Amino acid sequence: MPPKSVYLDNAATTRPEQEVIAAMMDALEQRWGNPSSIHEAGRKARVRVEEARRQVTDLMRCRPEEIVFTSGGTEANNLAILGTLGRVQGQKTHIITAATEHRAVLDTVKWCGEHGFETTVLPVGSDGRLDPADVKKAIRPSTALVSVMFVNNEIGTIHDIAEIGRITREAGVIFHTDAVQGFGMIPFTSAELNADLVSVSSHKIYGPKGIGALYVRQGIRLEPRIHGGHQERGLRTGTENTVGIVGFGKACELCREKIDSEPARIRSLRDRLETEIIESIDDVEILGSREHRAPGILNCSFKGCEGEALLVGLDMQGIYIATGSACESGEAGASHVPMALGLSRADAQASLRFSFGRYNTNEDIDTVMAVLPGIVKRLRQMSPIMP
Amino acid sequence: MKQDRGLVAVAMSGGVDSSVAAALLMEKGYRVIGLTMRLRADAEGRRASCCSLSSEHDATAVAVRLGFPHYTLDVSQEFLAEVIQDFVREYLLGRTPNPCERCNAFMKWQVLWDKAQTYGADYFATGHYARVQRGGARVQMRRAAFRPKDQSYALWRISQEHLKHTLFPLGELSKTEVRQKANELGLINADAADSQEICFIPEGDYREFLLKQNPEALHKIGSGEIVGPGGKVLGTHNGFPYYTIGQRKGLGLTWPRPLYVRQIDAETNRIFVDEEEGCYGSVMRVEQVNWVSWTAPTEPFDADVQIRYRDPSAPARVIPQNDGTLQIEFVSPAFAITPGQSAVFYQGDMLLGGGIILSNTS
Numbered sequence: 001m002p003p004k005s006v007y008l009d010n011a012a013t014t015r016p017e018q019e020v021i022a023a024m025m026d027a028l029e030q031r032w033g034n035p036s037s038i039h040e041a042g043r044k045a046r047v048r049v050e051e052a053r054r055q056v057t058d059l060m061r062c063r064p065e066e067i068v069f070t071s072g073g074t075e076a077n078n079l080a081i082l083g084t085l086g087r088v089q090g091q092k093t094h095i096i097t098a099a100t101e102h103r104a105v106l107d108t109v110k111w112c113g114e115h116g117f118e119t120t121v122l123p124v125g126s127d128g129r130l131d132p133a134d135v136k137k138a139i140r141p142s143t144a145l146v147s148v149m150f151v152n153n154e155i156g157t158i159h160d161i162a163e164i165g166r167i168t169r170e171a172g173v174i175f176h177t178d179a180v181q182g183f184g185m186i187p188f189t190s191a192e193l194n195a196d197l198v199s200v201s202s203h204k205i206y207g208p209k210g211i212g213a214l215y216v217r218q219g220i221r222l223e224p225r226i227h228g229g230h231q232e233r234g235l236r237t238g239t240e241n242t243v244g245i246v247g248f249g250k251a252c253e254l255c256r257e258k259i260d261s262e263p264a265r266i267r268s269l270r271d272r273l274e275t276e277i278i279e280s281i282d283d284v285e286i287l288g289s290r291e292h293r294a295p296g297i298l299n300c301s302f303k304g305c306e307g308e309a310l311l312v313g314l315d316m317q318g319i320y321i322a323t324g325s326a327c328e329s330g331e332a333g334a335s336h337v338p339m340a341l342g343l344s345r346a347d348a349q350a351s352l353r354f355s356f357g358r359y360n361t362n363e364d365i366d367t368v369m370a371v372l373p374g375i376v377k378r379l380r381q382m383s384p385i386m387p
Numbered sequence: 388m389k390q391d392r393g394l395v396a397v398a399m400s401g402g403v404d405s406s407v408a409a410a411l412l413m414e415k416g417y418r419v420i421g422l423t424m425r426l427r428a429d430a431e432g433r434r435a436s437c438c439s440l441s442s443e444h445d446a447t448a449v450a451v452r453l454g455f456p457h458y459t460l461d462v463s464q465e466f467l468a469e470v471i472q473d474f475v476r477e478y479l480l481g482r483t484p485n486p487c488e489r490c491n492a493f494m495k496w497q498v499l500w501d502k503a504q505t506y507g508a509d510y511f512a513t514g515h516y517a518r519v520q521r522g523g524a525r526v527q528m529r530r531a532a533f534r535p536k537d538q539s540y541a542l543w544r545i546s547q548e549h550l551k552h553t554l555f556p557l558g559e560l561s562k563t564e565v566r567q568k569a570n571e572l573g574l575i576n577a578d579a580a581d582s583q584e585i586c587f588i589p590e591g592d593y594r595e596f597l598l599k600q601n602p603e604a605l606h607k608i609g610s611g612e613i614v615g616p617g618g619k620v621l622g623t624h625n626g627f628p629y630y631t632i633g634q635r636k637g638l639g640l641t642w643p644r645p646l647y648v649r650q651i652d653a654e655t656n657r658i659f660v661d662e663e664e665g666c667y668g669s670v671m672r673v674e675q676v677n678w679v680s681w682t683a684p685t686e687p688f689d690a691d692v693q694i695r696y697r698d699p700s701a702p703a704r705v706i707p708q709n710d711g712t713l714q715i716e717f718v719s720p721a722f723a724i725t726p727g728q729s730a731v732f733y734q735g736d737m738l739l740g741g742g743i744i745l746s747n748t749s
Contacts (some may be wrong), residue, residue, distance in 0.1 A: 308460075309505040316420065316506070317455055382505055 001333035006364040010204075010357030011153055011181060011297055012322055017206040017358075020250045024208060027246040035240050036231065052249025056213055059252040059259075060200070061189035068214045068232045073180040074104040076199035076214035077147075079178040079225055079236065081108045081122055084145045085117060086223025086249040092144035094118045098130045098159075099340040100152050105178055106336075109147065118142070120277055126342050129159035132164045137304035139171045146175050150193070151182035154324050154337040154353055155288030156297025158182065165194020173209070174220065180212070185263055186293060196220045202244065206358060207251030211244030237274050258358070262339045267295035273354060274298050275363045280373050287338055287351060296356040301338065301347045305379040310352055313375035319368055322353045392416045394502030395510040395554060398425050398495050399449070399457070403576045404514030404557060406449040407565045411556040411573050412512055413453060421450045421457035422499055426466045427587065438483075445576050452574065458506075470494040471587060475600045477607075478628040479595075481653030482727030485541065485696070486543030486585055491515075492544035500549060501746050512550050517542055518548060518558035518736075526678060527551040527680035528738040538624040542678050542691055543731045543741025594629045594694060612657030613640065616665060624658050627651050632668065632747075633723030647723065649687040650747075667720035673713040673730045673742035682740045692717070692741060694724060700733055 007015070008125035031048045033041030053064045064244035070076045088230055097109045099121050106121070106237055113119040117126070120138045124130050130148060139146070146168045150161050163179050174194070176197035182188065190198055198215035202208055214235075216222060229237035277284055283303035302310060307323035324335030334348035343351070353369075397409040399421040423446040441676055443459050450457030470486050470493070477484035500511045514698050515533035518538040525547060531537040545553065559564060562581075569577035584591045608626045610690040617623040621640050624630065634648045638660060649666045650659040671694075676685075685707055691700035692715055701721055715730060724747035731741035 175437075274727070306505060309502075312458060313507045378507065379505060 003368075005034045005320060006360075006367050007320050008354045008360065008364065008368070009320045009322050009357060010356035010360075011353060013203045013209065014206045014357050015359065016203075016208055016247065017251065018255055019254060023250040024243050024247040026255055027243045029244055030078075031246070034164070035242060036074060045240075049240050049245050052245045052252075055249035055256075055318050056200075059184065059256045060198070060215055061191065062215055063218065064318075065115075066190070066218055066234070068216055068235045069240065069248075070214055070236050071188050071210055071241070072203070072212040073102075073199050073201035074212075077102070077104040077176075078108050079214050079222065079231050079295050080182065080197040080199060081112065081145065082208050082225055083114060083222030084174050084176070086225075087221050088144040090207070091142050091331045091343065092361055094120070094140055094144060095249040096120045096122060096135060096146045097201050098122045098124055098148050098193060100130075100154075100157070100337045101147070101149050102153055102178055102180070103257050105147050105149065108237050114187070127292075128152060128155050128337075128341050129292060130159050130164070132167055135164050135210070136167045139173055146173055146197075148175075148177055149345070150182070150188075150198075151178035151186065151294045151297075152288065152337065153181045154297075154335060155290040155299040155341070156181075156294040156355075158186070158292040158294060160292075161193045161195060169194055174284055181297075182294060184252070184259070185266070185296060187259050190217070197222075198346050202248035202251055202258050205251045205255050208244050208247040211241055211248045211308060213248070233279045246380050248276075256344075262319050262358060263295045266358075266360070267361055269362065269365060270296060270354070270356050272362070274300075276365065276369050277372070280369065281376050285343075285344070285347065287341060296358065298356075299338075299351055301343065301345060301351040302376050302379075303350055304383045305376055306383075307350050307351050307352050310372075310375060312349075315365075315370075316370065317371045320369065322355070323349075323351065324353065389563070391415050391418060393509035394396065394420065394507055396499070396508035398499050399420050399446040399512045399517040400514070400579075401445035401576065401610075402514065403569045403574065403579055404516075406514070406574050406576060407568045407572075408448070408512055408514040408556040409448065409449070410453055410574075411552065413455065414558075415479055415626065418511070419453075419455040420503075421446055421455060422465070422503060423447075423459045423460050424464060424494060424499060425456065425461045429694065435709055437710060439606050445690070449574055449733065453572070460499070461504055462494060465498050466490070466587075467606065469497075469734045471510045471600070474491065475729050478597055479601065479604050479653075480727075481651040482724045483628055483631045484632055484727045485729050486587070487696075488541045488729050490543055496545050496553075498550045500552070510554050511549070512554040512556060512643075514557055515539075515542060515555055516557050516560075517555045517738075518554055519555055521551075525665060525680060526553075527683065529558075530733070530735040531555075531557070536562050539738050540583065540696055540729065540731050543679060543729060543738060544675075545679065546677070547679075550679065554579070611658065613658045613660055613732075615636070615640070615646065616661050621646075626660055627653055627656050629733055630658050663722070666723050668747045669717050669720045669722045671715045671724045671744040671747045673715060674711075674745040676711060676713055676740060676742035678740035680737050690734055692735065693729075693731045694721060694744065695728055700731075705732055710743065 017386050033045040033047045035046040141327050152159050165175050174196045177195045178199045180201045181199040196217045201212035212266050224235050226304045231237050285301040287299040311323050336346050338348035338351050395412050395417045399405040406652040409419050416513045423443050426495045447457050470490050474484050474486045515538045516536040518529040520527040530539045577644040588596045610623045610625050612620050613624050630648050632648050644662050646660040647666045687706040690705050692703040693700040725743050728744050732739040732746050
């Protein structure tokens with residue numbers, strides 16, 4: 001590995017903050033009791049779990065009893081979708097989602113489709129955005145749930161969640177949003193989203209892996225997916241992951257402290273890289289809406305290159321980026337997101353995601369721009385598509 | 388700082404041989420990247436849950452330990468088309484394929500090397516026990532110095548263009564030396580057993596595999612006659628693809644002496660069996676010929692010819708034909724010449740070229 005690496009894959013995961021690690025170490029050493037135990041060791045753990053819950057709600061601006069800790073974003077999405085469908089009555093058999101959702105939602109919806117539910121997967125525009133009017137049109141009397149992500153993990157497109165939430169509320173349909181990507185980067189309150197269920201994750205905001213949460217708006221009832229106890233109001237039973245929860249809480253607290261300044265700084269880094277790529281490399285297409293886009297994500301298609309080869313070329317220079325999402329890398333073919341935007345398979349496979357985070361600097365962009373144009377040029381010379 | 392000898396892509400299976408190959412190249416001053424093929428995926432493109440995933444992880448672990456980049460490439464579509472479907476097709480034609488040879492030629496030196504070049508690789512290396520010799524007009528291939536592990540037999544289809552870029556770091560080493568090296572490096576797979584079976588049939592039963600892959604064809608073929616010495620029908624079999632030439636076990640026949648499969652007639656769905664002496668042949672025809680250390684000869688020549696992986700080679704006369712095939716005449720008759728298997732020609736250690744056995748008659 002080269003002496004200094006540049007990490008531009010913050011949408012895949014982020015490096016935990018030192019303060020997060022310290023809080024977790026303290027929890028391991030001092031708060032190892034079972035939070036459900038009545039004695040002092042249990043109480044000490046319980047207090048920290050509930051403090052952490054407060055730290056999460058301070059960022060999401062909701063009530064502590066509206067937060068259910070899960071093992072992460074994927075479990076939160078599963079609980080939201082399957083938990084809703086587990087509760088609905090006979091005629092409510094229809095789910096609506098969008099083509100560019102994360103696999104944690106798309107695959108769950110697909111599973112529902114194979115198990116007696118009707119599903120509608122709405123297309124998005126060439127800018128990656130879902131038209132709320134399409135949601136309105138797709139809602140039927142039998143619709144139980146609409147699930148649309150807040151920020152797309154591959155192209156950063158921000159969906160008009162508040163408007164979709166307004167529509168679903170008017171129609172009396174439960175609305176879930178997978179907010180794993182926007183969380184901590186784009187300020188929102190759970191109420192502003194008009195959502196009934198919101199999934200968030202810790203490891204995208206400089207916290208540990210293996211912990212996340214589902215916001216369950218007061219009054220919304222879910223069927224638990226895991227049975228065996230009373231924890232998390234019976235919605236996610238099993239002894240609490242105290243260490244993870246504490247780390248997640250601390251990560252939320254740090255995010256809240258920085259949320260007024262950090263996104264602007266990250267946006268300026270992202271915009272600088274985008275400008276320099278467009279200026280120095282021909283035939284680049286920026287994917288998704290540039291107006292409605294999360295500050296830290298840049299996805300470009302380098303026509304005539306294979307994204308995978310670009311990724312490897314950059315990796316060998318110590319620059320870490322992604323083609324599509326980490327969850328899709330290694331799978332055959334192109335990611336479903338650029339395909340949903342209407343890109344050809346070749347252009348979809350030529351796309352790279354740069355995702356910025358807290359530790360990135362202007363120097364990182366210098367490093368990328370010192371090597372990226374050369375790699376693109378080399379690959380285009382080898383490409384059968386581009387002469 | 389060591390001299391940079393260029394970027395070499397090492398095909399890594401996760402086993403000890405390719406791991407040590409990568410380590411040796413690093414020590415020699417090459418920059419190394421490891422490439423592992425993901426060969427099987429289910430219909431939806433998800434990772435297969437079979438053993439291949441753990442070998443993938445073994446390769447990654449070795450790369451992380453030694454400090455070079457490693458990538459796993461999903462080549463399941465190509466593997467299905469080039470190796471598995473060919474394997475099934477060959478059996479259904481009454482031939483006995485060699486999937487390892489095809490995987491080398493059509494996966495490693497084709498798909499992987501193509502990929503490696505897009506990553507900027509100058510060389511391609513594997514953990515095969517074989518040797519490349521440069522310097523002359525052609526790049527030559529030789530058997531491994533450690534003859535018991537020699538794998539050159541499965542490498543005859545490599546083109547000159549590919550061989551120019553090929554490195555076999557284990558060519559001079561014995562298996563013991565390789566294991567020793569792996570232990571010194573603290574590699575997790577140092578003492579793993581050698582792989583023996585066909586990698587996509589971990590249970591080892593190719594018949595079951597064929598049936599799973601193409602039940603319709605096998606059902607259609609149905610049962611046929613087993614014909615013994617002198618043309619006498621000795622029994623019935625349940626489909627010729629379930630048999631290979633030279634097979635003794637599982638025939639279920641009563642005969643004073645052991646019987647072997649001598650010939651498979653796909654057209655009439657008959658299996659011909661014979662006593663050992665009847666299964667020897669002196670002549671065979673070879674197709675799909677590739678010349679490695681030699682340019683294509685036009686005149687007959689003498690060579691040692693190897694007709695299966697674990698066999699020694701036997702002296703023969705190789706006679707080029709006008710249609711590009713070769714007629715091979717063994718000095719002493721060879722046992723169970725099997726269409727579909729590779730025939731590889733050597734002079735001493737030098738691999739001259741090879742081809743696929745088309746028939747065991749002239």
